[in-house]
Amino acid sequence: xxxxxxxxxxxxxxxxxxxxxxxxxxxxxxxxxxxxxxxxxxxxxxxxxxxxxxxxxxxxxxxxxxxxxxxxxxxxxxxxxxxxxxxxxxxxxxxxxxxxxxxxxxxxxxxxxxxxxxxxxxxxxxxxxxxxxxxxxxxxxxxxxxxxxxxxxxxxxxxxxxxxxxxxxxxxxxxxxxxxxxxxxxxxxxxxxxxxxxxxxxxxxxxxxxxxxxxxxxxxxxxxxxxxxxxxxxxxxxxxxxxxxxxxxxxxxxxxxxxxxxxxxxxx
Amino acid sequence: xxxxxxxxxxxxxxxxxxxxxxxxxxxxxxxxxxxxxxxxxxxxxxxxxxxxxxxxxxxxxxxxxxxxxxxxxxxxxxxxxxxxxxxxxxxxxxxxxxxxxxxxxxxxxxxxxxxxxxxxxxxxxxxxxxxxxxxxxxxxxxxxxxxxxxxxxxxxxxxxxxxxxxxxxxxxxxxxxxxxxxxxxxxxxxxxxxxxxxxxxxxxxxxxxxxxxxxxxxxxxxxxxxxxxxxxxxxxxxxxxxxxxxxxxxxxxxxxxxxxxxxxxxxxxxxxxxxxxxxxxxxxxxxxxxxxxxxxxxxxxxxxxxxxxxxxxxxxxxxxxxxxxxxxxxxxxxxxxxxxxxxxxxxxxxxxxxxxxxxxxxxxxxxxxxxxxxxxxxxxxxxxxxxxxxxxxxxxxxxxxxxxxxxx
Numbered sequence: 001x002x003x004x005x006x007x008x009x010x011x012x013x014x015x016x017x018x019x020x021x022x023x024x025x026x027x028x029x030x031x032x033x034x035x036x037x038x039x040x041x042x043x044x045x046x047x048x049x050x051x052x053x054x055x056x057x058x059x060x061x062x063x064x065x066x067x068x069x070x071x072x073x074x075x076x077x078x079x080x081x082x083x084x085x086x087x088x089x090x091x092x093x094x095x096x097x098x099x100x101x102x103x104x105x106x107x108x109x110x111x112x113x114x115x116x117x118x119x120x121x122x123x124x125x126x127x128x129x130x131x132x133x134x135x136x137x138x139x140x141x142x143x144x145x146x147x148x149x150x151x152x153x154x155x156x157x158x159x160x161x162x163x164x165x166x167x168x169x170x171x172x173x174x175x176x177x178x179x180x181x182x183x184x185x186x187x188x189x190x191x192x193x194x195x196x197x198x199x200x201x202x203x204x205x206x207x208x209x210x211x212x213x214x215x216x217x218x219x220x221x222x223x224x225x226x227x228x229x230x231x232x233x234x235x236x237x238x239x240x241x242x243x244x245x246x247x248x249x250x251x252x253x254x255x256x257x258x259x260x261x262x263x264x265x266x267x268x
Numbered sequence: 269x270x271x272x273x274x275x276x277x278x279x280x281x282x283x284x285x286x287x288x289x290x291x292x293x294x295x296x297x298x299x300x301x302x303x304x305x306x307x308x309x310x311x312x313x314x315x316x317x318x319x320x321x322x323x324x325x326x327x328x329x330x331x332x333x334x335x336x337x338x339x340x341x342x343x344x345x346x347x348x349x350x351x352x353x354x355x356x357x358x359x360x361x362x363x364x365x366x367x368x369x370x371x372x373x374x375x376x377x378x379x380x381x382x383x384x385x386x387x388x389x390x391x392x393x394x395x396x397x398x399x400x401x402x403x404x405x406x407x408x409x410x411x412x413x414x415x416x417x418x419x420x421x422x423x424x425x426x427x428x429x430x431x432x433x434x435x436x437x438x439x440x441x442x443x444x445x446x447x448x449x450x451x452x453x454x455x456x457x458x459x460x461x462x463x464x465x466x467x468x469x470x471x472x473x474x475x476x477x478x479x480x481x482x483x484x485x486x487x488x489x490x491x492x493x494x495x496x497x498x499x500x501x502x503x504x505x506x507x508x509x510x511x512x513x514x515x516x517x518x519x520x521x522x523x524x525x526x527x528x529x530x531x532x533x534x535x536x537x538x539x540x541x542x543x544x545x546x547x548x549x550x551x552x553x554x555x556x557x558x559x560x561x562x563x564x565x566x567x568x569x570x571x572x573x574x575x576x577x578x579x580x581x582x583x584x585x586x587x588x589x590x591x592x593x594x595x596x597x598x599x600x601x602x603x604x605x606x607x608x609x610x611x612x613x614x615x616x617x618x619x620x621x622x623x624x625x626x627x628x629x630x631x632x633x634x635x636x637x638x639x640x641x642x643x644x645x646x647x648x649x650x651x652x653x654x655x656x657x658x659x660x661x662x663x664x665x666x667x668x669x670x671x672x673x674x675x676x
Contacts, residue, residue, distance in 0.1 A: 012337040014630045023628025026607025057368050057609045083495050087638040109511050136498030139646040162325035178337045
């Protein structure tokens with residue numbers, strides 16, 4: 001019987017896991033321990049529902065409803081002095097709970113604090129764009145769409161940014177294999193030579209570590225080894241190697257290691 | 269006038285629309301001044317740009333995806349390929365993020381060596397920036413001068429780790445090697461001469477008429493625009509925001525060294541140029557102080573955390589349990605605790621952030637690379653309209669974007 005491999009997460013797995021291993025947690029502390037964060041959280045809580053809030057590794061994490069994302073960030077920008085949106089992206093939790101987690105990494109330069117706002121959406125759900133608040137969200141949201149297929153509403157230019165426009169599939173999803181799917185295998189062949197050349201050229205090898213032991217033409221002779229010294233030229237004459245210097249090219253002289261000086265001291 | 273005996277020129281990258289006089293020009297991805305693989309689609313009225321549309325992704329290698337399929341230590345050399353002009357700063361950003369996740373304490377000597385690497389990398393990056401930008405604008409001499417100085421720094425780094433561009437010189441939990449014997453003497457020699465060199469560049473450029481015409485009042489970024497686009501580093505400080513992560517959220521030993529953060533409120537190309545020059549002087553200042561710190565440190569180079577970090581080689585070779593742990597760490601990788609972390613460091617280009625979501629496994633569940641150049645490229649959409657074609661080259665130059673970082 002073939003071993004079961006889950007199809008919803010094809011990323012690399014460790015070959016050995018200890019059944020009794022319980023992973024430790026990164027410490028979470030209460031928001032009340034930091035006065036600035038506590039004040040900010042109160043201000044957010046006054047207007048929006050906060051599902052969870054804690055401090056982890058010196059930054060506050062606030063979990064909100066996905067529908068409130070624009071409102072919360074707007075409040076943080078206008079009233080709480082969080083003046084930069086450093087980063088925004090998604091995490092794929094489709095395999096376990098069928099959701100994407102979106103995080104917004106906010107920075108307040110006046111308070112020297114960073115807050116991470118997080119929310120979850122379903123696979124087919126879309127989320128409100130923040131590009132009217134922060135221009136930096138414009139490109140980040142495009143990248144999020146490109147990599148995860150999370151559609152963003154009210155975005156001025158919702159197009160792929162890193163992958164080609166006509167790409168199929170979303171590379172950072174857990175169901176997407178590291179070496180690319182079947183579409184990726186044929187993409188360049190189809191683009192450059194046309195679909196009709198598929199049979200002649202074959203799929204692109206997208207695994208840089210692959211060695212084909214029956215490929216005797218292109219690279220290796222694995223599986224076709226011959227005793228040392230055997231003639232493998234198959235009657236083809238040798239191409240002599242000749243270098244320019246030996247031919248006596250005008251103005252070009254042979255490098256003389258005896259006469260050259262190696263500069264090791266920077267003051268020279 | 270067309271001559272009948274000549275081939276008719278055909279420009280496949282130019283579309284000319286007769287009706288509204290709009291010209292669409294493809295700038296790149298093979299343009300030498302586009303610093304790598306930037307393609308800009310420029311809408312022109314005569315020579316003036318009405319709309320700019322940067323197209324990126326020509327160097328996309330899917331590093332975030334690769335990170336999800338690698339153990340933590342395996343990913344370290346991959347980070348070199350982000351900002352390949354100053355790769356130790358990427359190594360450091362990643363190492364620091366994992367250390368914060370685990371809660372590791374790095375020995376002091378490792379910290380000192382890391383500071384040296386970070387600041388030499390900053391100097392290398394700024395010298396490279398100066399050289400290429402000056403070359404784009406036509407100052408060949410400055411290019412040769414700056415590359416000469418950069419060469420000495422690369423030799424220094426080569427003495428330390430054996431590589432010139434892709435250093436991988438920092439490990440999670442410390443550094444792999446102690447400084448070679450001649451390192452500090454050579455570094456000091458370089459630093460002693462650096463002010464002279466910087467003065468040479470400034471003599472050539474500061475009051476140079478061509479340089480001023482291409483730089484002054486060109487590419488002015490307002491404070492609001494820089495904030496809104498998530499700019500960081502020199503791009504932000506040239507627009508009048510005093511924000512340097514080394515000062516504001518000090519990591520490593522930056523709270524123990526004295527240095528200034530140069531700021532300008534002009535926001536134009538010339539302000540950014542002046543800040544790069546001033547930052548080189550500050551880096552030299554930091555390096556002098558760090559050199560003095562080195563002597564008073566103990567011999568440890570890696571943190572002691574047997575669960576995550578391999579024991580020193582001598583223990584591995586003599587003690588069975590250390591050998592077993594080393595074997596497990598190499599073959600299976602460390603398993604940081606469940607949690608997430610976002611750590612920002614000040615790389616030569618700006619705020620370099622690593623977001624790591626760990627589910628307690630040997631592979632990160634999600635790793636997001638926050639590369640400053642990504643937004644410094646994005647800002648071109650709003651910055652370029654109104655400028656002329658030659659300005660594009662100088663503006664791209666002063667944004668100091670590196671495409672390994674933009675596309676990741």
